[in-house]
Amino acid sequence: MPKSRQQKQVILDQLKDKVNKSKSIVFAQYDKLTVVNNEDLRKKLKAENSEYTVAKKTLFDLALKEKNIAGLEAKSFEGKVAMVFGYEDEIAPAKIVNQFQKDHKTADGKNVIEFLGGVLEGKFLNAAEVTALSKLPSKTELYAKIVGSLNAPISGFVNVLAGNLRSLVYVLKAIEGKKQ
Numbered sequence: 151m152p153k154s155r156q157q158k159q160v161i162l163d164q165l166k167d168k169v170n171k172s173k174s175i176v177f178a179q180y181d182k183l184t185v186v187n188n189e190d191l192r193k194k195l196k197a198e199n200s201e202y203t204v205a206k207k208t209l210f211d212l213a214l215k216e217k218n219i220a221g222l223e224a225k226s227f228e229g230k231v232a233m234v235f236g237y238e239d240e241i242a243p244a245k246i247v248n249q250f251q252k253d254h255k256t257a258d259g260k261n262v263i264e265f266l267g268g269v270l271e272g273k274f275l276n277a278a279e280v281t282a283l284s285k286l287p288s289k290t291e292l293y294a295k296i297v298g299s300l301n302a303p304i305s306g307f308v309n310v311l312a313g314n315l316r317s318l319v320y321v322l323k324a325i326e327g328k329k330q
Contacts, residue, residue, distance in 0.1 A: 161205055165213035165233075168203065172235035176243040176280055177266040179229045180204070182256050191263070194246050199238040207231055214269075222274040227266045239289050240270060248284035 153161070169175065180188070192202050210224035210233060224231055234243040244265075251261045265277040265284075275283065287295070 158209065162209050162212055165203070165205060165209055166216070168201065168233075168235050169213050169217065172237055173270075174236040174240040174243060175269040176234040176236070176247060177224065177227060177268060178232050178234060178247055179227065179264045179266050180232050180262070181229045182260065182262040184262070187250075187254055187262055191247070191250050194250065195234060195243065198242040198246060199236075200243045200246065201235045201237070202232055203235065204230070204232045217269070217272060219269055219272060219274050222267070222269065231266060232263075241283050241286055241288060244268065244280050244284035245286075245288065248281065 183191070188202075195202050207224040207227065210231065214222060214224070234247060236243040247263060247265065251263060254262045256262055265280045267277055268275040268280040268283070270283070
């Protein structure tokens with residue numbers, strides 16, 4: 151049953167709110183996605199403070215109209231289109247969808263969900279750029295690497311000092327062994 155103008159306006163307002171709150175958006179074609187896989191993907195995205203939304207392409211275009219993103223028209227995408235919003239981590243939606251692609255294939259080996267493009271920092275990204283983005287390390291991984299890099303010199307210094315103390319203990323043990 152078709153939606154009334156009021157229902158479409160409510161959906162449009164919700165989409166505009168999501169677009170304004172999100173740090174990044176990924177467009178995906180989900181033609182081959184089953185209901186079970188769809189729900190699984192939604193749960194994985196929700197765990198990372200991201201959201202998967204399906205609506206008409208016209209409503210997507212209207213919701214994104216205020217952002218004035220060059221080269222972006224949802225109507226130009228083939229098949230059924232979903233928007234994946236990332237509210238905290240900019241690359242989390244792309245990483246999750248990419249991992250989902252690897253884990254879920256059709257019987258003939260094709261992906262059940264495909265990247266169509268995305269929006270990051272007000273710029274449109276094509277499917278290849280979104281795929282490249284999905285291969286970057288997450289914020290927590292980068293933080294861990296920075297902390298490890300900062301901690302390495304300190305750890306090395308502590309090990310050098312401990313080595314000198316260990317050597318002193320070994321010498322004292324050897325002297326004690328000779329006296330007995």
